[in-house]
Amino acid sequence: DTGVSQNPRHKITKRGQNVTFRCDPISEHNRLYWYRQTLGQGPEFLTYFQNEAQLEKSRLLSDRFSAERPKGSFSTLEIQRTEQGDSAMYLCASSKDIDYEQYFGPGTRLTVT
Amino acid sequence: QKEVEQNSGPLSVPEGAIASLNCTYSDRGSQSFFWYRQYSGKSPELIMFIYSNGDKEDGRFTAQLNKASQYVSLLIRDSQPSDSATYLCAVSKAFSGSARQLTFGSGTQLTVLP
Numbered sequence: 001d002t003g004v005s006q007n008p009r010h011k012i013t014k015r016g017q018n019v020t021f022r023c024d025p026i027s028e029h030n031r032l033y034w035y036r037q038t039l040g041q042g043p044e045f046l047t048y049f050q051n052e053a054q055l056e057k058s059r060l061l062s063d064r065f066s067a068e069r070p071k072g073s074f075s076t077l078e079i080q081r082t083e084q085g086d087s088a089m090y091l092c093a094s095s096k097d098i099d100y101e102q103y104f105g106p107g108t109r110l111t112v113t
Numbered sequence: 114q115k116e117v118e119q120n121s122g123p124l125s126v127p128e129g130a131i132a133s134l135n136c137t138y139s140d141r142g143s144q145s146f147f148w149y150r151q152y153s154g155k156s157p158e159l160i161m162f163i164y165s166n167g168d169k170e171d172g173r174f175t176a177q178l179n180k181a182s183q184y185v186s187l188l189i190r191d192s193q194p195s196d197s198a199t200y201l202c203a204v205s206k207a208f209s210g211s212a213r214q215l216t217f218g219s220g221t222q223l224t225v226l227p
Contacts (some may be wrong), residue, residue, distance in 0.1 A: 032215065033225060042117075042201050042217025043157065044186040048118055093215075100145050100205065100213050 002026075004105030006092050012111045013082055020078045021108045025094030032075050033102060034067060035091040036060070043091055049075060050097075082112045114139055116211035127226050132189040134221050136202030140181065143204040145151050146178055146185045147215065151199045161187060192225040199223070 003025045013019050025032050030051050035043035046065070048056040051072035061067075062083075069075040079086055089109050093102040117138050126132045145164050145209045149157035163169045163176040163185065164218075175188040185204075189196055199220040 017167075031213075035215075037132055040121075040219065041201070042219050043215070045214040045216070048214055089156075095213070101147070101162055102213075102215060103159060105150075107156045 003096050004092055004103055006090075006105040006108050008108055009106060010044060010109050012113065015082055015084060018078065019082060019110065020076055021090055021092075021110075023075045023077070023092030023094075024107060025074070025092070026103060028096065029094035030097050031102075031105075032069060033093040033095075033097045034075070034077050035093065035104075037089045037091055037107075038087075040105075044065055045046045046077075059091055079110075082110075084112045086110060087112045114217060115218070116140060116216050117202055117218035119200075119202055119221045121219055121225075122222040123196055123224055124221055125224045125226055126192050130192050130193060130225075132192045132223055132225070134187040134189075134197065134200050134202075134223065135184045136187075136214075137183055137219055138185070138202075138204045140204070140216075141180075141183065141208060142206045143183075145205045145213070146176070147203040147205070148176060148187045149203060149217075150176075150196075151220065153199075157201055175215040189223075194225045194227050197224050 032049045034046040037043040049069040064080045089107045092105045095102045148161040151157045161176040177186045201220045202218040203215040
């Protein structure tokens with residue numbers, strides 16, 4: 001059990017550029033979550049996958065955000081036309097089907113200049 | 114009113130003392146309750162979860178849940194400087210498809226003084 005991994009760990013981009021982050025969940029965890037965390041706040045839910053199906057999306061997830069989980073393994077989160085307000089830590093978490101505890105990856109810190 | 118509220122702190126306790134962290138939540142549909150520890154610049158680390166009213170102990174940590182009062186707390190006994198971190202309270206409730214998404218408070222910053 002190697003834990004949840006995320007890449008890249010840091011990303012600096014210019015406003016208007018597209019970025020993509022990757023999350024590899026704990027093996028055999030079929031539930032995968034994306035959260036966003038800004039300084040001084042707790043993580044905020046963005047979206048959720050059960051296997052390859054995206055079952056929940058937050059109102060925070062504007063149409064510039066898209067997430068996929070092909071084949072029910074790793075997931076990607078893409079932000080198009082980045083804005084300075086997108087600067088945050090993007091966290092991925094996974095959990096087993098019958099357990100509720102979510103385990104977080106190290107996060108990807110995005111800075112939009 | 115925020116869904117999950119915590120005192121932001123900072124909370125300072127001397128080494129060896131008991132640290133008490135509190136959390137209230139607004140949605141009576143909340144079913145599961147979690148405490149995460151987050152060191153500066155790191156991701157949240159799960160330390161306790163509790164589903165039923167009462168106390169749950171795990172080593173130096175005790176989680177307490179009172180659903181009638183919509184209150185959950187975390188006690189850290191024999192506090193160590195390494196416990197200095199931000200503690201996040203999170204709750205989940207079942208939505209369609211049982212997403213179990215977590216709703217977090219803003220966290221309480223704890224400092225344990227040597």
